[in-house]
Amino acid sequence: MSAPVLTEQTVPPVAPAAVRRSWYSYLRQPSAALSVLVLLVMVVMAVFAPLIADEPVGAGADVLQSPSGAHWFGTDDLGQDIFAQVVWGTRTSLVIGLAASVIAIVLGTAIGLASAYFRPIDAVATVITDVMLALPTLPLMIMLAAVVNPSVWTLTMIIGFFAWPEVARLIRSQGLVVSAMPYIDGARVLGATGWRIVTREILPAVVSLVIVSVLLTASRAVISEAGLSFLGLGDPDAWSWGRILLNAQRSGVIAIAWWQTLFPSLAILLLVLSATVAGMRFNDTRDPRRNGG
Amino acid sequence: MKKTVKGRWRLAVALGVVAALGVSGCGLNEDNASSNTSTDGSVLRIGTTTDVSNFNPLQSLSKTDSWILNAMYPHLLRIDENAKKAPELAKEYRYEDDGKTAVFVLRDDFKWTDGKPVVADDVKFSAEMIMKYKLGNVAAKLTWVESIEAPDATTVKFKLSQPYAPFAEGVGFWMSIVPKHVFEPAGDLSKFPNDTNWVGAGPFVLDSMTKGQRYVMKRNESYPLAPGGKAAVSKVEYRVYPDVNTMMLALRNGDIDLMGTPVPVSAAKTFEGDSKIKMAKVGALGFAHLTYNMKNKHLADQEVRQALSMSVDTKSIISAVLQGDAQEMAGPISPIFSDYDNTEVKPYAFDPAGAKAKLTAAGYKDANNDGFFDELAFGVACDQSNANMTRVVQLFRESAAKAGIKLENECVERNTFLARTKSGEYDIDASQWGVFDNPMDQLRSTYLSSNPGGINYNLLKSTEIDKLINEAAGTTDPEAFKTKIKNLDKVVHDQAYLTPLYVENFRFAYNGSKFTGFAPSPSDLLGMVTAYSLAQVTPVK
Numbered sequence: 001m002s003a004p005v006l007t008e009q010t011v012p013p014v015a016p017a018a019v020r021r022s023w024y025s026y027l028r029q030p031s032a033a034l035s036v037l038v039l040l041v042m043v044v045m046a047v048f049a050p051l052i053a054d055e056p057v058g059a060g061a062d063v064l065q066s067p068s069g070a071h072w073f074g075t076d077d078l079g080q081d082i083f084a085q086v087v088w089g090t091r092t093s094l095v096i097g098l099a100a101s102v103i104a105i106v107l108g109t110a111i112g113l114a115s116a117y118f119r120p121i122d123a124v125a126t127v128i129t130d131v132m133l134a135l136p137t138l139p140l141m142i143m144l145a146a147v148v149n150p151s152v153w154t155l156t157m158i159i160g161f162f163a164w165p166e167v168a169r170l171i172r173s174q175g176l177v178v179s180a181m182p183y184i185d186g187a188r189v190l191g192a193t194g195w196r197i198v199t200r201e202i203l204p205a206v207v208s209l210v211i212v213s214v215l216l217t218a219s220r221a222v223i224s225e226a227g228l229s230f231l232g233l234g235d236p237d238a239w240s241w242g243r244i245l246l247n248a249q250r251s252g253v254i255a256i257a258w259w260q261t262l263f264p265s266l267a268i269l270l271l272v273l274s275a276t277v278a279g280m281r282f283n284d285t286r287d288p289r290r291n292g293g
Numbered sequence: 294m295k296k297t298v299k300g301r302w303r304l305a306v307a308l309g310v311v312a313a314l315g316v317s318g319c320g321l322n323e324d325n326a327s328s329n330t331s332t333d334g335s336v337l338r339i340g341t342t343t344d345v346s347n348f349n350p351l352q353s354l355s356k357t358d359s360w361i362l363n364a365m366y367p368h369l370l371r372i373d374e375n376a377k378k379a380p381e382l383a384k385e386y387r388y389e390d391d392g393k394t395a396v397f398v399l400r401d402d403f404k405w406t407d408g409k410p411v412v413a414d415d416v417k418f419s420a421e422m423i424m425k426y427k428l429g430n431v432a433a434k435l436t437w438v439e440s441i442e443a444p445d446a447t448t449v450k451f452k453l454s455q456p457y458a459p460f461a462e463g464v465g466f467w468m469s470i471v472p473k474h475v476f477e478p479a480g481d482l483s484k485f486p487n488d489t490n491w492v493g494a495g496p497f498v499l500d501s502m503t504k505g506q507r508y509v510m511k512r513n514e515s516y517p518l519a520p521g522g523k524a525a526v527s528k529v530e531y532r533v534y535p536d537v538n539t540m541m542l543a544l545r546n547g548d549i550d551l552m553g554t555p556v557p558v559s560a561a562k563t564f565e566g567d568s569k570i571k572m573a574k575v576g577a578l579g580f581a582h583l584t585y586n587m588k589n590k591h592l593a594d595q596e597v598r599q600a601l602s603m604s605v606d607t608k609s610i611i612s613a614v615l616q617g618d619a620q621e622m623a624g625p626i627s628p629i630f631s632d633y634d635n636t637e638v639k640p641y642a643f644d645p646a647g648a649k650a651k652l653t654a655a656g657y658k659d660a661n662n663d664g665f666f667d668e669l670a671f672g673v674a675c676d677q678s679n680a681n682m683t684r685v686v687q688l689f690r691e692s693a694a695k696a697g698i699k700l701e702n703e704c705v706e707r708n709t710f711l712a713r714t715k716s717g718e719y720d721i722d723a724s725q726w727g728v729f730d731n732p733m734d735q736l737r738s739t740y741l742s743s744n745p746g747g748i749n750y751n752l753l754k755s756t757e758i759d760k761l762i763n764e765a766a767g768t769t770d771p772e773a774f775k776t777k778i779k780n781l782d783k784v785v786h787d788q789a790y791l792t793p794l795y796v797e798n799f800r801f802a803y804n805g806s807k808f809t810g811f812a813p814s815p816s817d818l819l820g821m822v823t824a825y826s827l828a829q830v831t832p833v834k
């Protein structure tokens with residue numbers, strides 16, 4: 001995979017024409033276009049789930065049917081359609097993925113920028129970030145999720161809370177580079193406040209990194225959500241991909257109903273893969289220093 | 294200097310090679326060993342989902358604990374395939390002194406694996422220790438015992454403070470008999486781990502174990518209930534498979550010969566077309582139920598409980614979740630106790646519209662017109678790892694919505710669920726009773742205000758019910774006793790303290806090409822792995 005060569009890139013103020021050009025060159029890469037397309041399809045599925053398939057309820061007569069014209073992804077041991085479950089599961093997975101990553105991004109960016117610009121904060125924030133990074137996240141998430149009442153809302157909070165340190169670290173390192181640049185000194189000399197420098201001068205310079213982090217964190221959050229739901233710590237009232245897998249495992253049909261595990265797993269794979277690829281390509285496009293480096 | 298360093302290197306390399314060879318050698322040995330055991334037809338390998346957590350048979354036990362320990366320590370009575378009590382260590386039992394003395398007559402041919410005979414003193418010792426240290430659920434069953442006598446080696450007399458009809462049945466079935474000469478020197482039995490040098494009198498006794506992997510039991514060379522005076526199988530090996538899918542594959546691949554845990558109904562197809570695998574079906578001694586917390590202001594209202602009972606579609610739950618392989622119930626007494634089940638009591642018919650009308654008539658309002666009664670919102674707690682119950686709650690929530698009752702699915706991780714059940718933090722408890730060996734003990738432990746069994750999940754405190762139960766418990770005449778239980782069945786049903794869901798059947802899968810002769814008993818706790826059943830198993834020649 002050869003990285004695209006960019007003709008121009010300015011840090012930080014980006015001219016509108018350059019923005020258009022970089023979006024264009026971003027989408028011209030087949031891998032980026034394809035993964036953005038997959039993400040768009042997923043979003044459409046989530047938003048229009050009620051139009052695509054009825055919410056899986058009740059019990060049907062066709063129990064454990066393999067995939068067919070009537071049931072594209074087959075049925076489970078209650079006779080519910082797996083396709084409908086996957087479509088409705090997209091909602092939960094995307095909502096949790098996005099919301100958790102927004103929480104992580106807001107926390108991470110704030111902490112990252114603060115420690116990049118304000119030296120005294122840096123010492124404390126770095127230690128906290130390091131401690132958070134060193135914590136065994138999965139067991140902690142499992143413990144927390146077992147203690148609180150499982151719902152989409154609590155899962156989002158838990159996953160978001162454990163995902164910010166990576167973002168903070170990323171933003172801080174980029175912020176350190178930017179805050180050492182001459183134009184920041186210029187701003188300071190002109191009498192700009194710390195708040196203004198951070199929000200108006202440094203933040204725009206790291207915003208592309210933030211976008212990349214949103215995608216990467218969201219894909220990690222989707223995996224965390226599926227994992228917690230699979231362990232029975234998910235929202236029992238909301239369909240999610242992890243819950244479909246849990247149903248298959250719990251009712252002991254993994255060996256005979258491959259469709260009940262294959263399709264939700266494929267959905268997870270597709271979402272995570274395309275979010276990751278889209279994020280990586282975006283990063284390559286926006287940050288010329290990474291090219292060939 | 295240089296030379297020594299080089300020498301050390303050589304030594305290190307040589308040691309490394311030796312170590313590697315040693316490890317691989319061990320690996321080979323182990324492979325040989327396990328392939329030997331799998332071809333030796335007289336080792337019965339049984340799959341289980343959990344480790345043994347407690348080796349003391351007098352204490353409360355998990356499923357795997359009781360499987361392994363019940364094969365080691367005899368009980369006075371056992372439950373046969375028809376859910377009736379059958380003799381085990383006791384040949385017979387009778388009441389004397391107007392029901393105030395229960396007398397067990399023991400067999401004289403049971404032997405501990407260290408050669409000593411099992412005698413009446415062992416029974417007396419076991420019961421006295423349980424009473425002294427309040428061990429397990431048997432302690433509650435010994436409440437009325439004033440003294441225990443062992444006049445000779447085969448007679449045990451329990452003197453009771455009052456007649457209690459099912460005393461002998463309850464104690465006979467639940468109480469493990471332990472060897473006095475081994476347990477007495479241990480001192481405080483509530484702290485005795487009993488995790489090594491086991492001495493038992495069942496058909497098998499634990500020999501060795503590897504936590505997380507296997508528990509190997511060797512044959513007791515003298516077990517009178519086995520056809521040849523000892524079990525035909527020379528070893529029983531329990532293997533731990535935490536996931537039921539893996540366990541089913543292990544059975545299909547020939548790694549185990551019997552699944553101790555039942556095959557989920559949805560997975561029964563797994564073994565279709567496999568001529569080696571046979572299925573045995575047994576009934577249940579418990580049942581699945583929705584139990585209403587009487588501490589909740591609205592659930593304390595009989596009309597609400599009845600309306601909830603009318604909004605559970607038990608018929609479709611049975612046909613969908615259990616594939617039709619279960620029985621409907623009306624009152625709290627399971628149809629398996631045919632003598633006590635009040636057949637005049639009929640289940641509440643599924644009628645959400647009727648339930649809605651009933652609640653409206655009772656004064657409940659839907660002021661904000663959202664389709665739900667404003668005050669009626671309840672959480673339904675269940676154990677997330679129980680596949681059937683999670684499905685039931687899902688369906689219950691949907692059908693109750695039609696009756697205008699908003700339910701929230703609170704199926705949580707197992708330990709959280711158990712903790713909440715214990716502390717009464719639930720509105721509706723959706724769970725499964727495991728084993729009730731007789732209806733009187735069941736009614737006492739589930740409805741008495743004093744909550745002797747700790748499973749009064751209604752948190753019910755009703756002087757009327759207490760009176761009915763205590764009256765029945767003191768009744769010695771069998772016919773009058775039956776009538777009183779039947780009456781209680783009706784009263785509890787009218788009050789709708791619980792909505793019984795179903796009595797399910799359990800299917801056990803075993804390798805029929807290698808072993809035969811199992812004598813299964815009802816329930817998933819007993820199933821194929823009772824001491825009696827394991828003693829009857831013979832390898833297929």
